[in-house]
Amino acid sequence: MSAATDLAEAIADAMAAVPGVRPAPTLTDTSWLPKPIRGSAVDIGPGLIEIRVVATELPLRPLADRLTEAVAPILADTAWADTTVRVIVTDVESTALDDVT
Template identity: 40%
Template sequence: MNIEDEMTDRIIAAIDAVDGAHPAVPMGLQNSRWLPWNAGRAAVDLGETVVEIRVVATTLPLPPLLGKLDAAVRPVLAASRWADAVLRVHVVDLHVDAVGSHRDPDHSPGP
């Protein structure tokens, strides 16, 4: 495992520790235990000057959630070569639980 993979795994663990979000994984990979790597790695991009994470929000409002994610990921980056990188958090989807218990009887929340 290289330094990028280790850092990505640590970032994924930090995201998983935040109540209200989880790493955004491409469709079809959510429950794929057959992959030889952590599918959550698709949610993290480590650039030279920018670290981008993609998450699915399970709670609202977003501003406090984004603050929690920043507070969880920043310490992971602090002692690395990405310590000064810009952290971009992309909320790419809202889980049905984020919008409350008001269900539309004409639409299914699943695929």
Template identity: 50%
Template sequence: MTAEALIDKLVACIETVDGLRPAAPLDSQWLPWDRARDAVDVGSESIEIRVVATALPLPPLLRQLTELVREVLEQTDRADIPLRVVVTDLDAGAFREADTGNRTVT
């Protein structure tokens, strides 16, 4: 599998997880290609995936993404490569959706 095909599959993994989206640079909107691909770096020694969380809690979302990514990597020669998932931002809408148990007392 080429690096480009792997990036496409990893972006698809991100888009599968309800509550996460690929983190793309803000200044890349004018670029004539898929900005979501900028959220994935495939190197020879590691893979880094950058996401924005749109829901909480984070641990189950990150676990789900990691499992999906590992399934894809099992089909390549990079099954054991170190994987780093970075949450670059937390969408404000995530707080409206989450029931954290915290209550405001007035």
């Protein structure tokens, strides 16, 4: 595994601990994969890390802030410490809208 792949997996682990979000599916058929790729919702490039999520609750800004805060310690001692983290909400679960009036 590469450092970027390991980092994507660590970010996926952090995402799992943040209430209100789940990874956005990027592959519709993963049966051909030898093992699940939890970090597939994370793209790591020079100067930018994009994390795609599905929101399971609202409002969105606090969710994005919580996820960014959860990822910050993971990036702290890496080559990506000063990289911009962009949270992309690809979908909102319908149950998140239940409390919206």
